[in-house]
Amino acid sequence: MRQIVLDTETTGLNARSGDRIIEIGCVEMINRQLTGNNFHHYINPERDSEEGALAVHGLTTEFLSDKPKFAEIVDEFCEYISGADVIIHNAPFDIGFLDAELQRLNMPVFKDHIGEVLDTLVQAKEMHPGKRNSLDSLCDRYGISNAHRTLHGALLDAELLAEVYLAMTRGQNSLSMDLGEEEAGGGVALEMVAIADILVHCASEEELAAHEALLDGLDKQVKGTSLWRTAPQEAA
Template sequence: MPTCSRLIALDTETTGLYPQCGDRLISIGCVEILTNGEPGASYHQLINPQRPVSVGAQRVHGYSWEMLKSQPRFADIAGDFLNFIEGATLVIHNARFDIGFLNAELATVNRGCMADYCEGVIDTLMLARQKRPGKAASLDALCKAFKIDASGRTLHGALIDSMLLVQVYNLLTKLP
C-alpha cells in the first residue's frame, strides 16, 4: 500500500461510459483523508460537458444537460482541480474508469495526464476484491457490508460517493 502525507478520495460522474467515444465528465468530487482517517478539505465541481447526457447516465446520477449547460467547462476548472489533488495519492473506486475520463479531459486542454500530478492511485475496487475474495465489491455492497450509512445517497454523486469512499477505504485498510 503506498504511503504518503496526503490521501484524497475521488469520484466522478459522466455523460456516459466511454471517453474514447466522446463521453465527458460532468462532476468531480474529492475529499481529503486526514491522517486520523477523518474527512478533511473537499473539492466539488459540476462541469458543462458540452454535449447531452445519455439517458442511462442520467438515471444513475440525475444530471441532465439542462442542469449542466450553465456550469463551467473542464478547461475553466482544470487548474483548481489539479491544485487540489497535486502531490496526493488518490483513493478511487474503480480507478480505471475515473482515471480514463480524467486523462481524456486533461488531453483536451493539453495538461498531460493524472500521473503528472499525483503520487499514485489506490483502487478500492481491487483492494476490496483482494481483501474480500468472492464477495460483492461495488461501493453500495461495501457500504452495506461495513454498515456505513448511505441513506443520504439516493443517486450517485461525486462528492457523496467520495465521502462514502473515505469510510470504505478506512475499513478496508483495517482488514487483514
C-alpha cells in the same frame, strides 16, 4: 500523509467515444483524518448525457448548462490533487475520463500530477474474493449508512468511499468471524481482514506492580526462579 478520495460522474461509459465528465468530487484526508477540505464542481460537458447515465446521476443538460467547463476548473483541480496519493473505486474508469479531459487541453495525464493511485475495487476483491464489491455492497459490509444515496453523486460517493477505505484498512475490530458462506468441501470460508493501525497499550504502574507480586508468589512456590522470569534462550 495526504490522501484524496476521488469520484466522477460522466455523460456515459466511454471516454474514447466522446463522453465527458460532468461532476468531480474529492475528499481530503491527512494521516487518515478527514479534514473537510473538499473539492467539488459540476461541469458543463457541452453535450447530453446518455439515457442510462442520466438515470444514474440525474444531472440534466439544463442543470449543467450554466456550470463551468472543465478548462475553467482544471487549474484549481490540478493544484488541489498535486502530489497527493489518490484513492478511487474502479480507478481505470475515472482516470480514463480525467486523462481524456486533460489531453483535450494538451496537459499531462492525471498520474503525472499525483503520487500513487490506490484502487479500492482491486483491494476489496483481494480481501473479499467471490463477493460483490460495489460501493453499495462495501457500505453494507462495513455498516456504513448510504440510505441518503438515492442517486449517484461524485462528492457523496467520495465521502462514502472515504469511510469504506478507512474501515477496510482499520484492521480487525471484532473477534467474530464471517460464517455466512461455506466452501464446496464443507469448510467455512473466513473473511480476510486488513491489519493496520494497531494500538499498543502500555501497562500502568499499578498493573506492573501487581504483575511483579504475582511473579514473586510463583518464585516462592517453586523455591527458586519461576519459568516466567527466565529469559528465552537463543536457538543454537
